[in-house]
Amino acid sequence: MRYLFEDYELDASRRELYRDASVVALTPQAFDLLNYLIRNRERVVGKDELITAIWKGRSVSDVALTTRLNAARSAIGDSGEKQRFIKTLPRKGYRFIGMVQEAHSAPTAAVIEIQKEAAKPALALPDKPSLAVLPFSNLSSDPEQEYFADGMVEDILTGLSRSKSLFVIARQSTFTYKGKAIDIRQVGRELGVRYVLEGSVRRSGDRVRITGQLIDATTGAHLWADRFDSQISDIFDLQDQVTNSVIGALFPQLERAEIERAKRVPIGNLQAYDYYLRALASFYEFTREQNIEALRRTRLAVEVDPGLAAGYALGAYCYLQRKIFGWTIDADQERSETRWLARRAIELDKEDPTVLVRAGQAIAAVLYEIDDGVSLVSRAYELNPNLAIARYTIGLEHIRRGDVEAALKQFHAGVRLSPVDPFLFLTQTGIACAHFLTDRYEEGASWAKSAVLHRPNYLNAQFILAACHALSGRVEEARIIGARLTEARPALRISALLPKLTRIYAPEHLERMVRACHVMGLPP
Known part of the structure; x- marks a missing residue:
């Protein structure tokens, strides 16, 4: 009809x-x-x-x-x-x-x-997430905001283009749609992209509101929407803040959308990238069984495409996950595998921030080659300052050097960039640890509790929570958690922890951490 x-x-x-x-x-x-x-x-x-x-x-x-x-x-x-x-x-x-x-x-x-x-035949979709950022609509009566809206899109395009895991359409193509009534699905066909980001800018007095929404151009379905409000005290600072927020929010949403798409692909049609996405879906389950499945799928991905750097980096990341959750089976063999996978990923692609950050974090945490690992993560941060998980490692490096306030800035920036990040529990634990090291035990306990709620099987969050309780006088609560930790990890004792703590904490902070271990009742 x-x-x-x-x-x-x-x-x-x-x-x-x-x-x-x-x-x-x-x-x-x-x-x-x-x-x-x-x-x-x-x-x-x-x-x-x-x-x-x-x-x-x-x-x-x-x-x-x-x-x-x-x-x-x-x-x-x-x-x-x-x-x-x-x-x-x-x-x-x-x-x-x-x-x-x-x-x-x-x-x-x-x-x-x-x-x-x-x-007409649509352009073939690339074999990685493809995105077009359309000109933002100026909903203000002030024509000057047109320049602000265009500048916002320019910055978002620049930020997104830093990631080699994305296929981003250039500004010259997307701005041909400026001022036109368009069908998102038609845009997707004409530009050959799966996703479209559109938005608007509205100014009222000394305040400005920017909205953005991510749309699947193949179906017209809305995947994500958000709005950002601020004072126009410094228009360029505002533009930077909103750009970072949009990019930080977009990456996890795009990743989730791609994972869901891969799950719908019939097994017989799987190619390397789809194996990789399914591996990522298993990885994000954060369970021992799915960690094994993620490793299996990364191996399948690199068998199909031996040049898939992201596949090797994710394999190394799987061993990092095993390490931090206590699932290690053969430590020597897993260190050897981690080294090979991480180094192979870097050989294949030294410019992909996601590859660098995963390989770098695995090298630092599994191999304890902290300087080399941090160097790779810092390079990833230079290439893409909006990569929230990179902020976590940089924050830990500040803690290792004794600069706790600088660490807190990095951790909070990571939370702001990606408030629904799958790795949020790591950053929350980092913030809790920073507060613990500066005698702010109640604040530390609050952040540690958030991390425990987010990921109950991440025992390091429980450890920091117990440490905060131990030195704030809540000894009984600290001992209950300490007993739970030793039950989960029977080999856990202060003498075994000390070499690891020495690598992570500055001398002035090490004594405090060891004292907390004694109070929470860990075996010597």
Whole structure:
């Protein structure tokens, strides 16, 4: 069924909205809302009915409904003030009041042309996450904000392009869409990308709000959205803050989306990159069994593609995970494997920040070649300052050198960059440790508890929590945790810990840590 009103045509079967000969961009839920109101235009549709129809009865806020309603209105040249097509009836609901013609016949010639255009062969998608960053919309009345919005996109593109694990379309191509009504799926076909980032900038007085949303261009599904508010005291500082926040939030979302996509690929069709993504999915389960599965899949990935640096780096990372969670089986053999995998990854690609950070962290933590490992992570940080996990290692290096406040800055920057990062528990533990080393035991305990809640089987977080309790006078609680640690790791004793602690802590902090070990009741 097609519905015609003024210059618009809504094709329910194709799920597309046209104005004259152009496709009008519309999110799936906003399209569903508009379609539902048009189909039920003879009556008022209540809020609860709309939520049931569009969200299938899921609990959603009034803001979500208002946002989709505004998007539908905007797509057809309407607004809450004009209400030319969609009328709001206070405390009753909404009704589509435009004159509509229903058409069962073939599409118009203009629509046929659009469909022909859409039917052209799409560009092949690259074998890694591919992204286009569209020009951000300036929603302010101030035309000066246009430059700010364009600069924001420029910085985001620069930041994303630092990662060799992403395929990012150049600015010259994406800015051809500036000021145009577009269909995200068409953009994906024309540019050959799987993901599209779009956003807007709105200024009000001395405040500015930037919104961003990541969309799967193959389906039109929204994967992530966020907004950032700030004072315009220094426009360039604000631009940097928002850029870093957007990039830091995007990387985990893109990674999750790619993992989910790989899970849907039939086993018989798996290639090296899909094996790698499935290995990553197993790795992020943070269990002994899935760690073994992740290693198996990384081996399959590099068998298919011996030049896949990310596969070797992830293999080394799997051994690091075994080390920090206490799953090591044969320490000598695993150190040897880690060394080979990490070195091979670096030989293959010295410029990929993700490869460098994983190889570097494995070299530092599994091989205890800390200077070499930190050097690689620092290089990754230079290439991509938005890589949150790199901040963790740099923070630990500051602790090793005795500069706790500098460590805290790095840890907090990592949390800000990626607040839902799979490795958040590591950074939380780092912050807890920094507070412990500066006598702020209650703050340290609070961060350590967060890490334990996030990842209960990460025993180092429990160790730092016990240390904070031990020196804050909460001895009984410290001893309970200490007993739990020795039960989980029967070989755990102060004499065995001392060489490791000596590598990690400055002399002025080592004595404090050893004292806490005695108080929490660890065997000598």
